[in-house]
Amino acid sequence: MAKYAFFLGCVAPLRYPGIEKSTRVVFDKLGVELVDLTDASCCPAPGVIKAFSKLTWLAAAARNLALAEKMGLPIMTICNGCYGSLFEAAHELNNNADELAKVNEILAKVGMKYNGTTKVYHFAEVLANEVGVEKIKAAFTKPLAYKIAVFYGCHFLKPTDIKGLDDAEAPHILEDLVEATGCQAMPRKQPMLCCGSGGGLKAAFGDVTKEFTLTNLENMKASEAQFIVDVCPFCHLQFDTAQKELGFEIPVLHLAQLYGIAMGMTEEELGLALHKVPVKL
Amino acid sequence: MEFKSNPEFEQQLAALGGADAKLCFQCGTCTAGCPSGRRTSYKVRKLVRMAQLDMKDEIINSEELWMCSTCYTCVERCPRRVPIVDIIIALRNMAVAEGHIKPAHKKTATNLYQLGHTLAINDEIKATRAKLGLSEVPPTVMANEKAMADLKTILDAVKFDAIVKE
Ligand code: SF4
Ligand code: SF4
Numbered sequence: 001m002a003k004y005a006f007f008l009g010c011v012a013p014l015r016y017p018g019i020e021k022s023t024r025v026v027f028d029k030l031g032v033e034l035v036d037l038t039d040a041s042c043c044p045a046p047g048v049i050k051a052f053s054k055l056t057w058l059a060a061a062a063r064n065l066a067l068a069e070k071m072g073l074p075i076m077t078i079c080n081g082c083y084g085s086l087f088e089a090a091h092e093l094n095n096n097a098d099e100l101a102k103v104n105e106i107l108a109k110v111g112m113k114y115n116g117t118t119k120v121y122h123f124a125e126v127l128a129n130e131v132g133v134e135k136i137k138a139a140f141t142k143p144l145a146y147k148i149a150v151f152y153g154c155h156f157l158k159p160t161d162i163k164g165l166d167d168a169e170a171p172h173i174l175e176d177l178v179e180a181t182g183c184q185a186m187p188r189k190q191p192m193l194c195c196g197s198g199g200g201l202k203a204a205f206g207d208v209t210k211e212f213t214l215t216n217l218e219n220m221k222a223s224e225a226q227f228i229v230d231v232c233p234f235c236h237l238q239f240d241t242a243q244k245e246l247g248f249e250i251p252v253l254h255l256a257q258l259y260g261i262a263m264g265m266t267e268e269e270l271g272l273a274l275h276k277v278p279v280k281l
Numbered sequence: 282m283e284f285k286s287n288p289e290f291e292q293q294l295a296a297l298g299g300a301d302a303k304l305c306f307q308c309g310t311c312t313a314g315c316p317s318g319r320r321t322s323y324k325v326r327k328l329v330r331m332a333q334l335d336m337k338d339e340i341i342n343s344e345e346l347w348m349c350s351t352c353y354t355c356v357e358r359c360p361r362r363v364p365i366v367d368i369i370i371a372l373r374n375m376a377v378a379e380g381h382i383k384p385a386h387k388k389t390a391t392n393l394y395q396l397g398h399t400l401a402i403n404d405e406i407k408a409t410r411a412k413l414g415l416s417e418v419p420p421t422v423m424a425n426e427k428a429m430a431d432l433k434t435i436l437d438a439v440k441f442d443a444i445v446k447e
Contacts, residue, residue: 013419039428158353194352203385
């Protein structure tokens with residue numbers, strides 16, 4: 001049975017625990033064992049912490065990678081930001097002995113060491129490449145037929161030269177995963193446009209972020225989508241909290257929640273009461 | 282002939298992972314596809330040009346340096362494979378090292394330093410977590426003082442406390 005160290009990050013456990021819950025239930029039903037990556041911290045957030053101090057980012061990420069290494073498990077994340085951050089830190093440390101040595105001098109202060117062996121995966125990648133669509137379909141108990149605006153976000157696929165999961169401009173990995181439920185992924189304009197939250201933009205220039213989100217919402221509405229389905233709690237937070245002010249009301253689900261619905265989880269179990277845009281199934 | 286105002290800057294930029302700015306031949310593909318440039322005064326091609334010309338002071342004092350959402354559209358499309366986001370991150374590191382940090386960003390940094398996460402927990406979340414059968418506090422540094430102390434030791438060792446405090 002496949003087994004991963006489950007990395008929670010910040011936004012899912014601290015704002016949308018229903019995403020965390022859905023992930024636990026869904027992967028259990030798919031026969032993938034998730035073991036908590038106990039004592040982990042923020043990834044740390046690449047757009048902000050890495051932008052302030054690259055060494056801070058690398059050292060704190062190395063601590064998370066070292067915790068998983070000690071468990072002998074690869075990491076699975078449920079957030080594009082966590083995935084991007086930990087994947088890139090692992091890419092840097094696992095392939096650069098000098099950087100690794102520098103970081104290990106710091107980790108030694110707390111009696112830790114990272115040997116450069118941890119692999120990092122995004123949960124949607126695990127679903128598509130490890131579990132596979134056929135096995136996923138067999139685990140669904142409730143056929144769905146919603147029209148969906150699939151939202152990739154940026155750091156799941158990009159930069160593609162080191163991630164190599166799918167094409168940056170015309171991917172299909174998430175459409176395939178969404179359509180496995182019976183739902184329909186609706187084509188729309190600019191499907192790969194950023195939600196606007198990343199890089200510290202939302203904290204520093206929230207109005208600019210909203211303009212990114214607005215264009216996305218207009219395109220989603222024009223596509224007649226009934227739900228937005230994302231693979232990142234930070235994109236999720238932006239779409240869920242910005243819509244009221246922008247005059248839209250398209251409910252937002254993380255892919256783990258959509259899968260939870262297709263596996264018969266209840267609205268309570270999915271944590272939908274915390275969503276700002278009401279979710280009616 | 283290019284006017285180089287600050288050769289030291291080039292070395293600093295390289296040390297932070299921004300060496301390949303020189304690969305840029307100013308085609309403008311990056312700006313054409315940049316979602317932030319479409320909505321603001323930020324022009325990524327110009328920023329890369331300023332980095333090539335060692336215009337450190339102009340860059341680290343500019344608001345535009347903080348308008349990139351790190352969406353990587355430009356990186357994917359750049360015909361010269363300039364690692365544009367890495368360059369922006371390196372430039373932001375330089376700006377922060379000289380005290381240019383937005384209050385909202387300092388707040389995020391302070392959260393990491395104090396909580397080990399970018400966000401705090403609250404009662405509504407605790408109650409929902411419990412109702413869902415999850416631990417009230419997630420099983421991270423938030424639930425383990427020793428782990429949080431370790432993280433702080435690491436953050437102090439890289440002098441992150443200076444960014445949070447100053
Ligand atoms: S796309 Fe690349 S080469 Fe062209 S201007 Fe931008 S950074 Fe320079
Ligand atoms: S990564 Fe930044 S500069 Fe590049 S296209 Fe996206 S917002 Fe623009």
